[in-house]
Amino acid sequence: MWGSDSDSRDAKQGRDGKGKHDVSISDATVAVSDELAARDDMIVCREVDKWFGDFQALSGISATIKEQEIVVVLGPSGSGKSTWIRCINRLEVHQSGQIIVDGIELSNDLRNIEKIRSEVGMVFQQFNLFPHLTVMDNITLAPIWVRRKSRSEAEEQALALLERVGIPEQAQKFPGQLSGGQQQRVAIARALAMEPRVMLFDEPTSALDPEMIKEVLDVMEELARTGMTMMVVTHEMGFAREVADRIIFMEDGEIVEVGTPEHFFTEPEEERTKLFLSQVL
């Protein structure tokens, strides 16, 4: 229906996104090292605005996330972190500005949305596993029905992923029979089964009992080491300090400060950042 002109538009935007390194670095990626700056852009946001009715949840968000970069988004609750991350695979619709993922712009073009969603994996605070399907079926559902893989191939891959997140023996159980930490690891495996280029984590440990947080963070750290591009909304300061390449601090729907963990935790510039850190640390 959209034909070839939308194709060429995609391509053009893709080139645009890659051609403006200097611009994006100058606005929100100040503290990126030269090595990082040389990589390709994975997620580019330009002046993204989002309202819920009269309430402006995001105002003028501009940021660039590079390939293989680990970005942790911090901020008090209600600051728009989750809204932003949910805009990136269009679970929320932004009203103005541009979001470009791997050279594809998010617009009303259904084909673009589909393409981006199959490249972007997402892990939710509440796991959102499908309770009527076994762990195995949860993981193989999308590979079979979206990627059109054969069942045996999908199951082989699912077993490998379960091995990777450390629970291969739970394959035939239902989500309701697993602990919270195990469920979240299944959710990560489910997202990885689509072989995404980017993983979005929306407060993945917030609904977990303290003793289960570590098992999930371990899986995420392992994932980070394998070179996955990750964008993580979390309250786990330890994880942010250890794993993140960059930290983005948000408040009231705006990006307040961007920097390396070292910079962020030791010498924050903004008053609001200092206040936040004094409350959580």
Add this chain to the structure above:
Amino acid sequence: MSDERGAGETASLGTLGARPPFYRDATVVKWLSQVVGLVLVLLGLFFLASQAQNNLEERDIATGYDFLGTALGSDLGSGIDTNPDTSGRALWAGMVNTIRLAIAGIALATILGVLVGVGRLSRNWIVSRTSSVFVETLRNIPLLVQIILIFVVIASLPRVTTDQGPIHGWLHVSNTGVSIPRVTIGDGFYQWIIFVIAGAALGRWAMRRQERRHDLTGQQTYPWLSFAGVVLAFAAVGWFAHPALGWVGAIFDAIASGIDALTPPIVQVVISLLAIAAAVQWIRRFLASHRTPAGLTKLIDDDWFRIIFAGAGAVLVILFVTLGWPGLSSWVINSGRDLFEVIADKFGDGRTGSPIAAYRPDIEQLGNFPNYGPAGLNLIQALAAVYFGVVLYTAAFIAEVVRGGILAVPKGQSEAAQALGLRRTTMLRRVILPQAFRVILPPLGNQYLNLTKNTSLAIAIGYSDVVQVGQTVYNQTGKTLEVVSIWMLFYLACSLTISVVVNFFNVRMRIVER
């Protein structure tokens, strides 16, 4: 008893491992209260029955079901037999009317209810508003008022005339009701249906094969299409080839004469053996389900109760067929023979006509006024009023049930499905609907029960359902209690059937949790 209690109290507190006094022993109390409860209920029922018996005898009212065989002096408005010989036959015709009404009503109410329920959730403003108005209007007006309203509206339509009517006589609408083309089973239907069943079996196999192919290769193989294709092919071939199955009737004839050769003692023995076998089988399965790798688990008293109950059930069945009602055996023989004779008759002797016949509605003029003839399917005024009354009323409730079921699936489920890149139809089919259906089923079953029971309001406008016919019967025979008991048993049987069907699906949809 007082001694025992005293001893119990001194021994109970502070002594480890001691048995508590019987009135505090959970097992004893549980069993005792159940037995006492059962005895009280039975005594109560016995008291009521004997009172009724005494009162009826005092007033010289004869009881019994003999009236079912006596002639009924009036005709029925519509049904399989509008001029029944006996009261029993009339009640049967009324039951068939009720069952037809319920089945057709459930089918249409479900379709309409699902459409309106989904419509209310639609983002399209007009669709959601229309659906809301539909629900809020229909569920807030008493069903009886709606039925009478529809009845009155139909009554205000013009009379039947002999002209063509809309769509060249394929449809007639008048104050008598609606007449539409009738599609009936034709001469060779039963022979043809064998082809269709064979097609369905083979189609199922083909569907499984395509599903496996999809699992192996990931190709889209459209299993349902291949199923439909095979069934259609068989139906098409069978349409012309069905006379080849003319010999099937003879098989059923042979079975009928085989049953006729049985004698009552043989049937009694067979039924007794079946009862014993069923009880043994049940107990074995029950024990097997309690067997763990570590050996048989300890059976609690509930389990023992079930095992004893199964054994006692078998004994009761044997006593019933041998002593309680010896006539049952010959009844089984007779009706079994009749059943197979009827089936043999349906197949006939090499029937050759087409399996399905369709007729255009006709209009005939017997007296002063023209009326619908027997060729068309006539939805007469009273039937139309009850039918559309219960359908619209129940559809409003089903719509709410469906809406509630879909809303009960957490938003996170569709978000997770979207985030995985599932398309909307795949998401609905694989994620949302299986979960919504689980919530929808139990209240949907309730609505089906309501619809079935509400058809009894037909009495208000004189449609000959089982209640209206029953009223005619007891007005003529005076057997009120007996007729009421027949109504109760009939509605109980209908409701239990619906419950069993709904529960079957309910169990299949259950979600496993820890």
